[in-house]
Amino acid sequence: MEEILHYENITFKREGREILKGINWHINKGENWALLGLNGSGKSTLLGMIPAYNFPTSGEMRVFGHKFGNYAWTKIRDRVGFVSSTLNNFLSTLNSEKLEDVVISGKFNSIGIYQEVTEKDRIKAEKIIEDFGITYIKDKYFATLSQGEQRRTLLARAFMNEPDLLILDEPCSGLDVKSREYLLSVLEKNSKNENAIPFIYVTHQIEEVIPAITHITLLKDGKVFAKGRKKDILTDKILSEMFEMPIKIVWENERPWLIVK
Numbered sequence: 001m002e003e004i005l006h007y008e009n010i011t012f013k014r015e016g017r018e019i020l021k022g023i024n025w026h027i028n029k030g031e032n033w034a035l036l037g038l039n040g041s042g043k044s045t046l047l048g049m050i051p052a053y054n055f056p057t058s059g060e061m062r063v064f065g066h067k068f069g070n071y072a073w074t075k076i077r078d079r080v081g082f083v084s085s086t087l088n089n090f091l092s093t094l095n096s097e098k099l100e101d102v103v104i105s106g107k108f109n110s111i112g113i114y115q116e117v118t119e120k121d122r123i124k125a126e127k128i129i130e131d132f133g134i135t136y137i138k139d140k141y142f143a144t145l146s147q148g149e150q151r152r153t154l155l156a157r158a159f160m161n162e163p164d165l166l167i168l169d170e171p172c173s174g175l176d177v178k179s180r181e182y183l184l185s186v187l188e189k190n191s192k193n194e195n196a197i198p199f200i201y202v203t204h205q206i207e208e209v210i211p212a213i214t215h216i217t218l219l220k221d222g223k224v225f226a227k228g229r230k231k232d233i234l235t236d237k238i239l240s241e242m243f244e245m246p247i248k249i250v251w252e253n254e255r256p257w258l259i260v261k
């Protein structure tokens with residue numbers, strides 16, 4: 001099995017507080033994981049270690065089999081695609097970026113384009129833009145797009161670099177049902193490709209656990225509360241304990257729907 005990500009006994013301490021408390025989590029190729037947890041449980045801190053925004057206080061992290069601390073980490077960063085509302089908000093403040101350029105900038109993992117764009121890059125971007133259903137707005141400025149269009153653009157941007165791992169941090173937050181379902185359908189479609197890109201999906205909405213997601217990690221107070229195959233984890237019992245309230249899960253069209261009892 002090809003290893004994608006490995007956290008072993010990871011801790012993270014700040015200001016005398018233990019924010020992550022001995023995290024063990026292993027991801028292999030062929031798996032797509034959702035990471036769920038209450039606000040402040042440590043999800044962003046944990047995933048922020050992959051591009052080295054945060055460093056573990058102790059423990060071992062390997063990405064694509066390379067150990068953090070023993071490897072030129074920019075090479076790892078270049079192999080990981082990100083979609084987050086922070087990136088979305090930042091790009092929205094720039095008024096000079098056109099949709100097509102935002103997608104192309106994914107190739108360089110940069111905000112803005114500072115390197116030569118080849119004809120091949122443009123053709124590739126056009127194909128991705130088409131796959132994501134945003135050709136009709138490709139010449140528009142990113143800042144003028146709706147939130148749904150902006151998220152689709154960011155997902156397209158993440159695909160431009162053909163990453164080996166996608167980190168999707170609440171990609172559907174703020175989207176209406178139609179835009180959300182469109183984005184999820186693109187992701188579902190990608191997972192059926194021969195060259196599907198593995199992803200980690202952070203969300204507060206259990207309904208967003210699409211069939212392509214195979215595994216779940218639940219994080220609570222900086223610890224792994226439960227992890228494993230999604231049908232073993234998304235149960236009434238585990239979720240009621242996790243959220244400390246009575247919860248019922250109904251599976252419909254291979255997706256879980258949450259009811260508060």
Ligand SMILES: Nc1ncnc2c1ncn2[C@@H]1O[C@H](COP(=O)(O)OP(=O)(O)OP(=O)(O)O)[C@@H](O)[C@H]1O
Pocket residue numbers: 014015019037038039040041042043044045046
């Ligand atoms: N560099 C830091 N210094 C101090 N505290 C930090 C630092 N980074 C994270 N924290 C704290 O760690 C805790 C976990 O934050 P984190 O953003 O990882 O949670 P989260 O699960 O992603 O939350 P949310 O669902 O609200 O996005 C929070 O209490 C946060 O304030």
